[in-house]
Amino acid sequence: xxxxxxxxxxxxxxxxxxxxxxxxxxxxxxxxxxxxxxxxxxxxxxxxxxxxx
Amino acid sequence: xxxxxxxxxxxxxxxxxxxxxxxxxxxxxxxxxxxxxxxxxxxxxxxxxxxxxxxxxxxxxxxxxxxxxxxxxxxxxxxxxxxxxxxxxxxxxxxxxxxxxxxxxxxxxxxxxxxxxxxxxxxxxxxxxxxxxxxxxxxxxxxxxxxxxxxxxxxxxxxxxxxxxxxxxxxxxxxxxxxxxxxxxxxxxxxxxxxxxxxxxxxxxxxxxxxxxxxxxxxxxxxxxxxxxxxxxxxxxxxxxxxxxxxxxxxxxxxxxxxxxxxxxxxxxxxxxxxxxxxxxxxxxxxxxxxxxxxxxxxxxxxxxx
Numbered sequence: 001x002x003x004x005x006x007x008x009x010x011x012x013x014x015x016x017x018x019x020x021x022x023x024x025x026x027x028x029x030x031x032x033x034x035x036x037x038x039x040x041x042x043x044x045x046x047x048x049x050x051x052x053x
Numbered sequence: 054x055x056x057x058x059x060x061x062x063x064x065x066x067x068x069x070x071x072x073x074x075x076x077x078x079x080x081x082x083x084x085x086x087x088x089x090x091x092x093x094x095x096x097x098x099x100x101x102x103x104x105x106x107x108x109x110x111x112x113x114x115x116x117x118x119x120x121x122x123x124x125x126x127x128x129x130x131x132x133x134x135x136x137x138x139x140x141x142x143x144x145x146x147x148x149x150x151x152x153x154x155x156x157x158x159x160x161x162x163x164x165x166x167x168x169x170x171x172x173x174x175x176x177x178x179x180x181x182x183x184x185x186x187x188x189x190x191x192x193x194x195x196x197x198x199x200x201x202x203x204x205x206x207x208x209x210x211x212x213x214x215x216x217x218x219x220x221x222x223x224x225x226x227x228x229x230x231x232x233x234x235x236x237x238x239x240x241x242x243x244x245x246x247x248x249x250x251x252x253x254x255x256x257x258x259x260x261x262x263x264x265x266x267x268x269x270x271x272x273x274x275x276x277x278x279x280x281x282x283x284x285x286x287x288x289x290x291x292x293x294x295x296x297x298x299x300x301x302x303x304x305x306x307x308x309x310x311x312x313x314x315x316x317x318x319x320x321x322x323x324x325x326x327x328x329x330x331x332x333x334x335x336x337x338x339x340x341x342x343x344x345x346x347x348x349x350x351x352x353x354x355x356x357x358x359x
Contacts, residue, residue, distance in 0.1 A: 037139075
């Protein structure tokens with residue numbers, strides 16, 4: 001999968017590496033900005049810290 | 054020839070000649086792999102029909118493996134985000150919200166004659182039983198659910214530590230915002246009895262991560278519209294998650310009449326596991342009305358944004 005993606009990328013190796021770095025940065029930004037907060041809200045209340053009967 | 058760790062050697066009908074050809078290109082029986090020697094070998098697709106179905110299986114396994122690895126990386130990224138990145142954002146929000154509350158109270162102070170209710174002891178003019186003979190604490194009325202009504206300062210948790218305290222301990226409505234929540238059945242700040250709050254210890258800003266580092270006598274300041282309540286840390290207790298008696302007016306003695314003005318901090322224990330609860334108690338030391346200004350130790354912190 002990732003091998004195919006790598007071969008699809010055009011240009012010399014340094015340009016491909018640059019593109020991959022930029023893509024990973026965009027993905028990480030999108031995850032932390034939108035996806036992870038959404039998942040955090042969907043998960044069960046999380047770690048309980050209260051005393052309950 | 055195939056190593057025991059080679060997963061592909063376990064597949065039925067593995068084309069031995071092809072494998073040999075891959076490792077020893079000069080072998081006479083080797084089938085053409087149809088690809089130059091460069092590139093990851095797992096993605097080679099032999100052109101002959103005999104190897105095609107097997108190569109599809111291998112590609113599928115390869116893709117599935119990469120997807121599983123990706124999923125694992127995502128889970129760790131989420132955990133890291135939850136522990137650190139989200140905490141930074143929540144703590145900034147908390148600091149700004151706490152400052153906003155202080156500024157709002159300073160701008161429109163509630164006069165000493167305006168408290169919605171006063172403690173019985175305060176109304177009779179008696180100083181706090183354990184106080185230093187200072188001003189009798191004003192006790193505010195219980196606020197609406199989820200409303201932020203107080204600011205918590207604990208210098209032991211950090212020189213610029215301040216968090217909001219909202220009504221209720223519901224995780225999603227209150228605690229996951231990174232502040233503390235007030236047990237609705239417990240007393241209000243400064244009141245005779247037990248002012249009990251809860252907060253996360255790890256994740257969601259980790260407001261109580263250093264709850265186990267409190268030293269006897271450490272100040273715990275609670276600011277409300279009426280002023281500042283200075284509690285002093287007294288002791289710590291570990292209980293089971295069902296140990297609700299820590300919230301009693303006299304902790305662990307349900308139905309007893311209170312004689313002290315306590316603060317109770319509850320959080321999870323052990324760190325990252327939360328099979329128990331850690332409980333930290335403090336006793337009211339003094340009350341500073343808003344007209345007198347903030348206690349010296351947190352004077353520079355009150356109302357200051359992130």
